[in-house]
Amino acid sequence: MTAPVAALRPLPTPAPMTLGPSLRADLQRVTAVAWKDLTAERRTKANFNAVVAMAGLILLFFGFALGPDAEGLRNAASGVLWLTILFSGVLAFNRSYQLELEAGALEQLLLYPGERWTIYVGKLLANLAFVFLVEVVTLPLTGVLYHVAFPERWATVLLVLVLGTTGFVSLGTLYAAMASRSRSREVLLPLLLFPMLVPVLIAASGATASLLVGDVMGDSRAWIRLLAAFDAIFLVASTWAFQFVIEG
Amino acid sequence: MSRLPQLSDALALNDIAHRYGRRWAVRGVSLNVARSEVLAIMGHNGSGKSTLLRVAATAIRATRGSGTVFGADLVRDAQIVRSMVALLSTEPGVYGDLTALENLRFAARMLGTSGDALELQRALDRVGLGREGHERARNMSSGMQRRLSIARLLLREPYLLLLDEPYNSLDPEGAGLVNTLIRETRARGGSVLLVAHDLSRSEGLADRTMEMRDGLLVESPSADGERDAAAASDTDDASDLANADVVEISAARRLRVERGGAR
Numbered sequence: 001m002t003a004p005v006a007a008l009r010p011l012p013t014p015a016p017m018t019l020g021p022s023l024r025a026d027l028q029r030v031t032a033v034a035w036k037d038l039t040a041e042r043r044t045k046a047n048f049n050a051v052v053a054m055a056g057l058i059l060l061f062f063g064f065a066l067g068p069d070a071e072g073l074r075n076a077a078s079g080v081l082w083l084t085i086l087f088s089g090v091l092a093f094n095r096s097y098q099l100e101l102e103a104g105a106l107e108q109l110l111l112y113p114g115e116r117w118t119i120y121v122g123k124l125l126a127n128l129a130f131v132f133l134v135e136v137v138t139l140p141l142t143g144v145l146y147h148v149a150f151p152e153r154w155a156t157v158l159l160v161l162v163l164g165t166t167g168f169v170s171l172g173t174l175y176a177a178m179a180s181r182s183r184s185r186e187v188l189l190p191l192l193l194f195p196m197l198v199p200v201l202i203a204a205s206g207a208t209a210s211l212l213v214g215d216v217m218g219d220s221r222a223w224i225r226l227l228a229a230f231d232a233i234f235l236v237a238s239t240w241a242f243q244f245v246i247e248g
Numbered sequence: 249m250s251r252l253p254q255l256s257d258a259l260a261l262n263d264i265a266h267r268y269g270r271r272w273a274v275r276g277v278s279l280n281v282a283r284s285e286v287l288a289i290m291g292h293n294g295s296g297k298s299t300l301l302r303v304a305a306t307a308i309r310a311t312r313g314s315g316t317v318f319g320a321d322l323v324r325d326a327q328i329v330r331s332m333v334a335l336l337s338t339e340p341g342v343y344g345d346l347t348a349l350e351n352l353r354f355a356a357r358m359l360g361t362s363g364d365a366l367e368l369q370r371a372l373d374r375v376g377l378g379r380e381g382h383e384r385a386r387n388m389s390s391g392m393q394r395r396l397s398i399a400r401l402l403l404r405e406p407y408l409l410l411l412d413e414p415y416n417s418l419d420p421e422g423a424g425l426v427n428t429l430i431r432e433t434r435a436r437g438g439s440v441l442l443v444a445h446d447l448s449r450s451e452g453l454a455d456r457t458m459e460m461r462d463g464l465l466v467e468s469p470s471a472d473g474e475r476d477a478a479a480a481s482d483t484d485d486a487s488d489l490a491n492a493d494v495v496e497i498s499a500a501r502r503l504r505v506e507r508g509g510a511r
Contacts, residue, residue, distance in 0.1 A: 025360040031357075035354075036343065036350075036354045039345070039346060040346060043345045043346075102343075103340050103342055104337060105341045105342065105343055108341035109341075109358075110307065111307055111333075111335055112355075112358040112359060113330040113359070113360070114358065247309070
Protein backbone atom coordinates (compact mmCIF):
# COMPACT_ATOMS: atom_id res chain seq x y z
CA MET A 1 0.00 0.00 0.00
CA THR A 2 2.93 2.30 0.54
CA ALA A 3 4.84 1.51 -2.59
CA PRO A 4 6.71 4.43 -4.12
CA VAL A 5 4.70 6.24 -6.73
CA ALA A 6 6.21 6.88 -10.12
CA ALA A 7 5.43 9.95 -12.15
CA LEU A 8 2.95 9.67 -14.96
CA ARG A 9 4.29 8.08 -18.13
CA PRO A 10 4.45 10.38 -21.18
CA LEU A 11 1.16 10.96 -22.96
CA PRO A 12 0.58 8.59 -25.86
CA THR A 13 0.53 10.07 -29.30
CA PRO A 14 -0.75 8.37 -32.44
CA ALA A 15 2.16 6.18 -33.48
CA PRO A 16 3.33 5.95 -37.07
CA MET A 17 2.30 2.73 -38.78
CA THR A 18 4.96 0.43 -37.44
CA LEU A 19 3.65 -3.08 -37.78
CA GLY A 20 6.28 -4.78 -35.60
CA PRO A 21 5.42 -4.19 -31.93
CA SER A 22 1.81 -3.32 -32.72
CA LEU A 23 1.24 -6.61 -34.51
CA ARG A 24 2.93 -8.49 -31.69
CA ALA A 25 0.58 -6.85 -29.17
CA ASP A 26 -2.40 -7.67 -31.38
CA LEU A 27 -1.37 -11.31 -31.63
CA GLN A 28 -0.92 -11.39 -27.86
CA ARG A 29 -4.51 -10.17 -27.47
CA VAL A 30 -5.76 -12.77 -29.96
CA THR A 31 -4.12 -15.61 -28.06
CA ALA A 32 -5.27 -14.16 -24.72
CA VAL A 33 -8.93 -14.17 -25.79
CA ALA A 34 -8.70 -17.68 -27.27
CA TRP A 35 -6.87 -18.96 -24.17
CA LYS A 36 -9.44 -17.40 -21.85
CA ASP A 37 -12.42 -18.90 -23.70
CA LEU A 38 -10.88 -22.35 -23.93
CA THR A 39 -9.72 -22.34 -20.31
CA ALA A 40 -13.21 -21.42 -19.13
CA GLU A 41 -14.68 -24.18 -21.28
CA ARG A 42 -12.12 -26.72 -20.11
CA ARG A 43 -12.99 -25.91 -16.49
CA THR A 44 -16.70 -26.52 -16.80
CA LYS A 45 -16.98 -28.86 -19.80
CA ALA A 46 -20.72 -28.20 -19.48
CA ASN A 47 -21.00 -26.78 -22.95
CA PHE A 48 -18.91 -29.46 -24.64
CA ASN A 49 -20.84 -32.29 -23.02
CA ALA A 50 -24.16 -30.71 -23.94
CA VAL A 51 -23.12 -30.06 -27.55
CA VAL A 52 -21.76 -33.57 -28.07
CA ALA A 53 -24.91 -35.07 -26.57
CA MET A 54 -27.02 -32.86 -28.84
CA ALA A 55 -24.97 -33.91 -31.89
CA GLY A 56 -25.38 -37.59 -30.99
CA LEU A 57 -29.13 -37.18 -30.62
CA ILE A 58 -29.48 -35.39 -33.96
CA LEU A 59 -27.53 -38.14 -35.73
CA LEU A 60 -29.62 -40.82 -34.06
CA PHE A 61 -32.96 -39.15 -34.75
CA PHE A 62 -32.17 -38.50 -38.40
CA GLY A 63 -31.18 -42.15 -38.62
CA PHE A 64 -34.54 -43.22 -37.17
CA ALA A 65 -36.38 -40.88 -39.55
CA LEU A 66 -34.53 -42.15 -42.64
CA GLY A 67 -35.21 -45.81 -41.85
CA PRO A 68 -33.01 -48.91 -41.80
CA ASP A 69 -32.04 -48.94 -45.50
CA ALA A 70 -28.22 -48.86 -45.52
CA GLU A 71 -27.98 -47.36 -48.99
CA GLY A 72 -30.40 -44.56 -48.12
CA LEU A 73 -28.48 -43.79 -44.93
CA ARG A 74 -25.18 -43.70 -46.79
CA ASN A 75 -26.57 -41.26 -49.35
CA ALA A 76 -27.91 -38.97 -46.64
CA ALA A 77 -24.78 -39.15 -44.45
CA SER A 78 -22.98 -36.04 -45.70
CA GLY A 79 -26.05 -33.80 -45.43
CA VAL A 80 -26.93 -35.12 -41.99
CA LEU A 81 -23.34 -34.69 -40.80
CA TRP A 82 -23.24 -31.01 -41.82
CA LEU A 83 -26.67 -30.28 -40.39
CA THR A 84 -25.54 -31.87 -37.12
CA ILE A 85 -22.41 -29.72 -37.04
CA LEU A 86 -24.48 -26.60 -37.76
CA PHE A 87 -27.17 -27.25 -35.16
CA SER A 88 -24.79 -28.25 -32.40
CA GLY A 89 -22.28 -25.50 -33.21
CA VAL A 90 -24.87 -22.81 -32.65
CA LEU A 91 -25.04 -23.82 -28.99
CA ALA A 92 -21.30 -23.23 -28.70
CA PHE A 93 -21.46 -19.73 -30.16
CA ASN A 94 -24.06 -18.57 -27.68
CA ARG A 95 -21.97 -19.86 -24.79
CA SER A 96 -18.93 -17.99 -26.11
CA TYR A 97 -20.61 -14.62 -25.48
CA GLN A 98 -22.49 -15.76 -22.41
CA LEU A 99 -19.09 -15.79 -20.67
CA GLU A 100 -18.67 -12.11 -21.44
CA LEU A 101 -22.12 -11.10 -20.30
CA GLU A 102 -21.66 -12.57 -16.84
CA ALA A 103 -20.58 -9.94 -14.31
CA GLY A 104 -20.14 -7.25 -16.94
CA ALA A 105 -16.98 -8.71 -18.45
CA LEU A 106 -17.89 -7.59 -21.98
CA GLU A 107 -17.63 -3.92 -21.04
CA GLN A 108 -14.18 -4.44 -19.56
CA LEU A 109 -13.14 -6.46 -22.60
CA LEU A 110 -14.12 -3.59 -24.88
CA LEU A 111 -12.29 -1.04 -22.74
CA TYR A 112 -8.89 -2.61 -23.20
CA PRO A 113 -6.81 -0.64 -25.64
CA GLY A 114 -6.28 -2.46 -28.90
CA GLU A 115 -8.07 -3.30 -32.10
CA ARG A 116 -11.52 -4.86 -31.93
CA TRP A 117 -10.65 -7.49 -34.55
CA THR A 118 -8.28 -9.13 -32.06
CA ILE A 119 -11.29 -10.06 -29.90
CA TYR A 120 -13.09 -11.50 -32.93
CA VAL A 121 -10.12 -13.55 -34.10
CA GLY A 122 -9.48 -14.83 -30.56
CA LYS A 123 -13.08 -15.96 -30.23
CA LEU A 124 -13.01 -17.42 -33.73
CA LEU A 125 -9.97 -19.56 -32.87
CA ALA A 126 -11.57 -20.77 -29.64
CA ASN A 127 -14.83 -21.60 -31.42
CA LEU A 128 -12.93 -23.39 -34.20
CA ALA A 129 -11.08 -25.53 -31.67
CA PHE A 130 -14.37 -26.30 -29.96
CA VAL A 131 -16.24 -27.29 -33.14
CA PHE A 132 -13.30 -29.39 -34.37
CA LEU A 133 -13.37 -31.26 -31.07
CA VAL A 134 -17.09 -31.89 -31.50
CA GLU A 135 -16.38 -33.19 -35.01
CA VAL A 136 -13.82 -35.63 -33.62
CA VAL A 137 -16.75 -37.32 -31.86
CA THR A 138 -19.44 -36.87 -34.52
CA LEU A 139 -17.40 -38.10 -37.49
CA PRO A 140 -16.87 -41.71 -36.33
CA LEU A 141 -20.42 -41.75 -34.97
CA THR A 142 -21.74 -40.77 -38.40
CA GLY A 143 -19.60 -43.49 -39.98
CA VAL A 144 -21.06 -46.15 -37.68
CA LEU A 145 -24.70 -45.03 -37.70
CA TYR A 146 -24.87 -44.32 -41.44
CA HIS A 147 -22.82 -47.26 -42.74
CA VAL A 148 -20.13 -45.07 -44.27
CA ALA A 149 -16.81 -46.80 -44.94
CA PHE A 150 -13.54 -45.03 -44.17
CA PRO A 151 -13.07 -42.77 -47.25
CA GLU A 152 -10.23 -43.47 -49.61
CA ARG A 153 -9.43 -39.78 -49.96
CA TRP A 154 -9.62 -39.06 -46.25
CA ALA A 155 -7.17 -36.14 -46.45
CA THR A 156 -9.46 -34.33 -48.90
CA VAL A 157 -12.45 -35.06 -46.68
CA LEU A 158 -10.53 -33.49 -43.81
CA LEU A 159 -9.80 -30.45 -45.99
CA VAL A 160 -13.52 -30.07 -46.72
CA LEU A 161 -14.27 -30.34 -43.02
CA VAL A 162 -11.72 -27.65 -42.21
CA LEU A 163 -13.00 -25.32 -44.93
CA GLY A 164 -16.67 -25.89 -44.16
CA THR A 165 -16.15 -25.48 -40.43
CA THR A 166 -14.11 -22.31 -40.91
CA GLY A 167 -16.86 -20.71 -43.02
CA PHE A 168 -19.54 -21.75 -40.55
CA VAL A 169 -17.62 -20.65 -37.45
CA SER A 170 -16.48 -17.32 -38.92
CA LEU A 171 -20.09 -16.29 -39.55
CA GLY A 172 -21.33 -17.88 -36.33
CA THR A 173 -18.84 -15.94 -34.21
CA LEU A 174 -19.92 -12.66 -35.81
CA TYR A 175 -23.65 -13.30 -35.58
CA ALA A 176 -23.36 -14.50 -31.99
CA ALA A 177 -21.78 -11.14 -31.14
CA MET A 178 -24.69 -9.44 -32.88
CA ALA A 179 -27.28 -11.48 -30.99
CA SER A 180 -25.45 -11.34 -27.65
CA ARG A 181 -27.04 -8.07 -26.55
CA SER A 182 -30.52 -9.32 -27.25
CA ARG A 183 -32.59 -11.00 -24.56
CA SER A 184 -33.83 -13.60 -27.04
CA ARG A 185 -30.35 -14.41 -28.35
CA GLU A 186 -30.86 -18.21 -28.27
CA VAL A 187 -33.69 -17.87 -30.78
CA LEU A 188 -32.28 -14.92 -32.68
CA LEU A 189 -28.91 -16.48 -33.50
CA PRO A 190 -30.15 -19.42 -35.62
CA LEU A 191 -32.70 -17.15 -37.30
CA LEU A 192 -29.96 -14.74 -38.35
CA LEU A 193 -27.25 -17.27 -39.01
CA PHE A 194 -28.82 -20.18 -40.86
CA PRO A 195 -29.97 -18.29 -43.96
CA MET A 196 -26.44 -16.94 -44.37
CA LEU A 197 -24.99 -20.44 -44.13
CA VAL A 198 -26.89 -21.89 -47.09
CA PRO A 199 -23.94 -21.54 -49.51
CA VAL A 200 -21.54 -23.19 -47.04
CA LEU A 201 -23.99 -25.99 -46.32
CA ILE A 202 -24.58 -26.73 -50.02
CA ALA A 203 -20.88 -26.61 -50.94
CA ALA A 204 -19.66 -28.57 -47.90
CA SER A 205 -22.27 -31.33 -48.13
CA GLY A 206 -21.81 -31.49 -51.93
CA ALA A 207 -18.06 -31.94 -51.61
CA THR A 208 -18.39 -34.45 -48.77
CA ALA A 209 -21.01 -36.50 -50.66
CA SER A 210 -18.77 -36.68 -53.75
CA LEU A 211 -15.76 -37.77 -51.72
CA LEU A 212 -17.67 -40.42 -49.78
CA VAL A 213 -18.63 -42.19 -53.01
CA GLY A 214 -15.11 -42.01 -54.42
CA ASP A 215 -15.44 -38.72 -56.36
CA VAL A 216 -15.60 -40.55 -59.70
CA MET A 217 -16.82 -37.46 -61.56
CA GLY A 218 -14.16 -35.26 -59.90
CA ASP A 219 -16.72 -32.63 -58.92
CA SER A 220 -15.42 -32.26 -55.36
CA ARG A 221 -12.74 -29.89 -56.64
CA ALA A 222 -15.31 -27.32 -57.76
CA TRP A 223 -17.11 -27.51 -54.41
CA ILE A 224 -13.82 -27.10 -52.54
CA ARG A 225 -12.93 -24.02 -54.60
CA LEU A 226 -16.34 -22.58 -53.85
CA LEU A 227 -15.91 -23.30 -50.13
CA ALA A 228 -12.49 -21.64 -50.10
CA ALA A 229 -13.97 -18.56 -51.80
CA PHE A 230 -16.81 -18.37 -49.26
CA ASP A 231 -14.32 -18.72 -46.43
CA ALA A 232 -12.16 -15.89 -47.72
CA ILE A 233 -15.17 -13.59 -48.09
CA PHE A 234 -16.70 -14.51 -44.74
CA LEU A 235 -13.42 -14.21 -42.84
CA VAL A 236 -12.51 -10.81 -44.24
CA ALA A 237 -16.04 -9.39 -43.97
CA SER A 238 -16.62 -10.71 -40.44
CA THR A 239 -13.27 -9.49 -39.13
CA TRP A 240 -14.00 -6.03 -40.51
CA ALA A 241 -17.65 -5.92 -39.43
CA PHE A 242 -17.02 -7.09 -35.87
CA GLN A 243 -16.01 -3.64 -34.61
CA PHE A 244 -19.43 -2.24 -35.58
CA VAL A 245 -21.38 -5.22 -34.34
CA ILE A 246 -19.81 -5.52 -30.89
CA GLU A 247 -20.24 -1.87 -29.92
CA GLY A 248 -23.99 -2.19 -30.51
CA MET B 249 -21.12 25.49 -14.01
CA SER B 250 -18.52 24.57 -16.54
CA ARG B 251 -15.64 26.47 -17.93
CA LEU B 252 -14.22 26.49 -21.40
CA PRO B 253 -12.22 23.36 -22.27
CA GLN B 254 -8.51 23.86 -21.94
CA LEU B 255 -5.66 22.02 -23.55
CA SER B 256 -4.50 20.83 -20.19
CA ASP B 257 -7.77 19.26 -19.08
CA ALA B 258 -7.66 15.58 -18.29
CA LEU B 259 -11.30 15.33 -19.24
CA ALA B 260 -13.48 17.82 -21.05
CA LEU B 261 -17.11 16.96 -21.75
CA ASN B 262 -19.23 19.29 -23.81
CA ASP B 263 -23.03 19.07 -23.75
CA ILE B 264 -23.06 15.29 -23.34
CA ALA B 265 -26.47 13.67 -23.56
CA HIS B 266 -27.34 10.01 -23.72
CA ARG B 267 -30.58 8.10 -23.88
CA TYR B 268 -31.54 4.48 -23.47
CA GLY B 269 -34.51 3.91 -25.74
CA ARG B 270 -36.78 6.86 -25.08
CA ARG B 271 -35.42 7.72 -21.64
CA TRP B 272 -32.73 10.36 -21.39
CA ALA B 273 -30.19 9.29 -18.75
CA VAL B 274 -27.91 12.30 -19.26
CA ARG B 275 -29.39 15.55 -20.61
CA GLY B 276 -26.61 17.88 -21.64
CA VAL B 277 -23.66 17.79 -19.24
CA SER B 278 -20.52 19.85 -19.65
CA LEU B 279 -17.65 19.45 -17.26
CA ASN B 280 -13.88 19.64 -17.04
CA VAL B 281 -11.50 17.71 -14.87
CA ALA B 282 -8.07 19.30 -14.56
CA ARG B 283 -4.87 17.35 -14.34
CA SER B 284 -4.16 16.00 -10.89
CA GLU B 285 -7.68 16.84 -9.86
CA VAL B 286 -10.10 14.55 -8.06
CA LEU B 287 -13.67 15.38 -8.98
CA ALA B 288 -16.51 13.66 -7.20
CA ILE B 289 -20.03 13.52 -8.55
CA MET B 290 -22.80 12.59 -6.16
CA GLY B 291 -26.34 11.69 -7.02
CA HIS B 292 -29.20 9.36 -6.38
CA ASN B 293 -29.78 6.12 -8.27
CA GLY B 294 -30.77 6.82 -11.84
CA SER B 295 -29.41 10.36 -11.86
CA GLY B 296 -27.12 9.55 -14.81
CA LYS B 297 -23.74 9.37 -13.04
CA SER B 298 -22.74 5.95 -14.29
CA THR B 299 -23.85 6.74 -17.84
CA LEU B 300 -21.69 9.86 -17.81
CA LEU B 301 -18.72 7.82 -16.61
CA ARG B 302 -19.26 5.18 -19.29
CA VAL B 303 -19.33 7.87 -21.95
CA ALA B 304 -16.02 9.22 -20.63
CA ALA B 305 -14.55 5.71 -20.69
CA THR B 306 -15.74 5.19 -24.31
CA ALA B 307 -17.81 2.21 -23.14
CA ILE B 308 -20.82 3.86 -24.79
CA ARG B 309 -21.08 6.60 -27.36
CA ALA B 310 -23.02 9.70 -26.34
CA THR B 311 -26.24 10.35 -28.20
CA ARG B 312 -25.25 14.01 -28.35
CA GLY B 313 -22.22 16.10 -27.44
CA SER B 314 -18.49 15.64 -27.55
CA GLY B 315 -15.58 15.12 -25.24
CA THR B 316 -11.83 14.74 -24.97
CA VAL B 317 -9.39 13.01 -22.65
CA PHE B 318 -6.06 14.84 -22.60
CA GLY B 319 -7.05 16.26 -25.96
CA ALA B 320 -7.93 12.91 -27.54
CA ASP B 321 -11.47 12.81 -28.91
CA LEU B 322 -13.76 10.25 -27.25
CA VAL B 323 -15.04 9.00 -30.60
CA ARG B 324 -12.37 9.70 -33.17
CA ASP B 325 -9.41 8.76 -30.94
CA ALA B 326 -11.17 6.11 -28.85
CA GLN B 327 -8.14 3.81 -29.05
CA ILE B 328 -5.86 6.46 -27.55
CA VAL B 329 -8.44 7.34 -24.91
CA ARG B 330 -8.67 3.70 -23.87
CA SER B 331 -4.93 3.55 -23.37
CA MET B 332 -5.14 6.50 -20.95
CA VAL B 333 -8.32 5.69 -19.05
CA ALA B 334 -9.19 2.96 -16.55
CA LEU B 335 -12.72 2.34 -15.36
CA LEU B 336 -13.76 0.61 -12.16
CA SER B 337 -17.39 -0.12 -12.86
CA THR B 338 -20.10 -1.34 -10.53
CA GLU B 339 -19.88 -4.85 -11.93
CA PRO B 340 -16.55 -6.59 -11.29
CA GLY B 341 -16.12 -7.71 -14.91
CA VAL B 342 -14.19 -10.83 -13.92
CA TYR B 343 -14.50 -14.30 -15.44
CA GLY B 344 -16.02 -16.69 -12.93
CA ASP B 345 -14.44 -19.81 -14.40
CA LEU B 346 -10.92 -18.37 -14.26
CA THR B 347 -8.87 -18.10 -11.09
CA ALA B 348 -7.88 -14.73 -9.66
CA LEU B 349 -4.38 -15.04 -11.13
CA GLU B 350 -5.74 -16.11 -14.51
CA ASN B 351 -8.08 -13.13 -14.56
CA LEU B 352 -5.12 -10.83 -13.94
CA ARG B 353 -2.95 -12.64 -16.50
CA PHE B 354 -5.66 -12.18 -19.10
CA ALA B 355 -5.96 -8.47 -18.25
CA ALA B 356 -2.19 -8.02 -18.47
CA ARG B 357 -2.03 -9.65 -21.88
CA MET B 358 -4.91 -7.56 -23.16
CA LEU B 359 -3.06 -4.49 -21.93
CA GLY B 360 -0.06 -5.55 -23.97
CA THR B 361 2.22 -6.32 -21.03
CA SER B 362 3.98 -9.57 -20.30
CA GLY B 363 1.84 -10.50 -17.31
CA ASP B 364 4.87 -11.37 -15.22
CA ALA B 365 3.81 -13.78 -12.45
CA LEU B 366 5.56 -11.73 -9.77
CA GLU B 367 3.81 -8.56 -10.81
CA LEU B 368 0.42 -10.29 -10.80
CA GLN B 369 1.04 -11.79 -7.36
CA ARG B 370 2.09 -8.36 -6.09
CA ALA B 371 -1.18 -6.86 -7.34
CA LEU B 372 -3.14 -9.59 -5.56
CA ASP B 373 -1.12 -9.07 -2.38
CA ARG B 374 -1.90 -5.37 -2.43
CA VAL B 375 -5.64 -5.96 -2.54
CA GLY B 376 -5.47 -8.62 0.15
CA LEU B 377 -6.06 -11.59 -2.14
CA GLY B 378 -2.52 -12.91 -2.02
CA ARG B 379 -3.66 -16.32 -0.82
CA GLU B 380 -6.63 -16.56 -3.18
CA GLY B 381 -4.63 -16.51 -6.41
CA HIS B 382 -5.74 -20.00 -7.41
CA GLU B 383 -9.32 -19.55 -6.31
CA ARG B 384 -11.93 -19.32 -9.06
CA ALA B 385 -13.58 -15.92 -9.17
CA ARG B 386 -17.00 -17.58 -9.12
CA ASN B 387 -16.30 -18.87 -5.62
CA MET B 388 -15.36 -15.44 -4.27
CA SER B 389 -17.67 -13.08 -2.41
CA SER B 390 -18.77 -9.86 -4.12
CA GLY B 391 -16.29 -7.91 -1.99
CA MET B 392 -13.44 -10.19 -3.05
CA GLN B 393 -14.45 -9.90 -6.70
CA ARG B 394 -14.43 -6.13 -6.24
CA ARG B 395 -10.90 -6.34 -4.86
CA LEU B 396 -9.91 -8.47 -7.83
CA SER B 397 -11.18 -5.78 -10.18
CA ILE B 398 -9.11 -3.23 -8.23
CA ALA B 399 -6.08 -5.49 -8.64
CA ARG B 400 -6.72 -5.35 -12.38
CA LEU B 401 -6.54 -1.56 -12.18
CA LEU B 402 -3.16 -1.84 -10.46
CA LEU B 403 -1.72 -3.46 -13.58
CA ARG B 404 -1.91 -0.17 -15.40
CA GLU B 405 -1.05 3.42 -14.63
CA PRO B 406 -3.97 5.38 -16.03
CA TYR B 407 -3.91 9.11 -16.66
CA LEU B 408 -7.57 9.28 -15.86
CA LEU B 409 -9.15 6.97 -13.31
CA LEU B 410 -12.92 6.61 -13.51
CA LEU B 411 -14.53 5.13 -10.42
CA ASP B 412 -18.18 4.12 -10.38
CA GLU B 413 -19.47 3.60 -6.83
CA PRO B 414 -16.00 2.38 -5.85
CA TYR B 415 -16.86 1.72 -2.18
CA ASN B 416 -19.70 -0.69 -2.93
CA SER B 417 -19.28 -4.16 -1.40
CA LEU B 418 -16.02 -3.15 0.28
CA ASP B 419 -15.13 -3.30 3.95
CA PRO B 420 -13.23 -0.36 5.55
CA GLU B 421 -9.91 -1.89 4.52
CA GLY B 422 -11.10 -2.21 0.94
CA ALA B 423 -12.37 1.38 0.98
CA GLY B 424 -8.93 2.45 2.18
CA LEU B 425 -7.46 0.63 -0.77
CA VAL B 426 -9.60 2.64 -3.17
CA ASN B 427 -8.53 5.86 -1.45
CA THR B 428 -4.87 4.85 -1.73
CA LEU B 429 -5.41 4.23 -5.43
CA ILE B 430 -6.89 7.72 -5.79
CA ARG B 431 -3.97 9.29 -3.90
CA GLU B 432 -1.41 7.42 -5.97
CA THR B 433 -3.06 8.35 -9.24
CA ARG B 434 -3.07 12.02 -8.25
CA ALA B 435 0.49 11.85 -6.99
CA ARG B 436 1.57 10.54 -10.39
CA GLY B 437 -0.11 13.52 -12.03
CA GLY B 438 -3.22 11.62 -13.07
CA SER B 439 -6.81 12.67 -12.50
CA VAL B 440 -9.77 10.94 -10.94
CA LEU B 441 -13.48 11.19 -11.64
CA LEU B 442 -15.42 9.46 -8.93
CA VAL B 443 -19.16 8.96 -8.89
CA ALA B 444 -21.03 7.73 -5.84
CA HIS B 445 -24.27 8.25 -3.99
CA ASP B 446 -22.37 8.52 -0.74
CA LEU B 447 -18.93 10.09 -0.31
CA SER B 448 -18.59 9.52 3.41
CA ARG B 449 -15.81 6.96 2.86
CA SER B 450 -13.79 9.10 0.48
CA GLU B 451 -11.77 10.70 3.32
CA GLY B 452 -12.24 14.15 1.81
CA LEU B 453 -10.06 13.31 -1.16
CA ALA B 454 -12.19 15.17 -3.69
CA ASP B 455 -10.99 18.61 -4.77
CA ARG B 456 -14.44 19.45 -6.09
CA THR B 457 -17.82 17.88 -5.58
CA MET B 458 -20.75 18.16 -7.92
CA GLU B 459 -24.17 16.68 -7.89
CA MET B 460 -26.21 15.07 -10.62
CA ARG B 461 -29.97 15.30 -10.66
CA ASP B 462 -32.17 13.93 -13.41
CA GLY B 463 -29.30 13.79 -15.89
CA LEU B 464 -28.09 17.32 -15.20
CA LEU B 465 -25.04 18.47 -13.28
CA VAL B 466 -25.35 20.83 -10.33
CA GLU B 467 -22.29 22.28 -8.62
CA SER B 468 -22.44 21.82 -4.88
CA PRO B 469 -19.98 23.19 -2.32
CA SER B 470 -18.87 20.44 0.00
CA ALA B 471 -16.50 19.65 2.77
CA ASP B 472 -15.00 17.11 0.41
CA GLY B 473 -13.62 19.99 -1.58
CA GLU B 474 -10.84 20.32 0.94
CA ARG B 475 -7.92 18.19 0.03
CA ASP B 476 -6.23 16.69 3.05
CA ALA B 477 -2.69 17.54 3.98
CA ALA B 478 -1.27 14.21 2.96
CA ALA B 479 -2.71 14.47 -0.49
CA ALA B 480 -1.46 18.04 -0.83
CA SER B 481 2.07 16.82 -0.34
CA ASP B 482 1.46 14.22 -3.04
CA THR B 483 1.00 16.97 -5.59
CA ASP B 484 4.69 17.79 -5.31
CA ASP B 485 5.42 14.52 -7.04
CA ALA B 486 3.43 15.65 -10.02
CA SER B 487 6.06 18.26 -10.77
CA ASP B 488 8.14 15.42 -12.12
CA LEU B 489 5.57 14.90 -14.82
CA ALA B 490 7.14 14.16 -18.16
CA ASN B 491 7.08 17.11 -20.52
CA ALA B 492 5.56 19.41 -17.93
CA ASP B 493 6.61 22.98 -18.49
CA VAL B 494 4.60 24.91 -16.02
CA VAL B 495 3.17 23.91 -12.72
CA GLU B 496 0.63 26.19 -11.19
CA ILE B 497 -1.32 25.84 -8.01
CA SER B 498 -4.64 27.60 -8.39
CA ALA B 499 -6.44 29.53 -5.73
CA ALA B 500 -8.83 26.62 -5.43
CA ARG B 501 -5.79 24.52 -4.54
CA ARG B 502 -6.19 22.67 -7.76
CA LEU B 503 -3.02 21.63 -9.45
CA ARG B 504 -2.96 22.11 -13.16
CA VAL B 505 -0.07 21.10 -15.31
CA GLU B 506 0.21 22.77 -18.65
CA ARG B 507 2.01 20.59 -21.13
CA GLY B 508 3.90 22.42 -23.80
CA GLY B 509 2.80 21.45 -27.29
CA ALA B 510 0.09 19.14 -26.07
CA ARG B 511 -2.58 17.93 -28.46
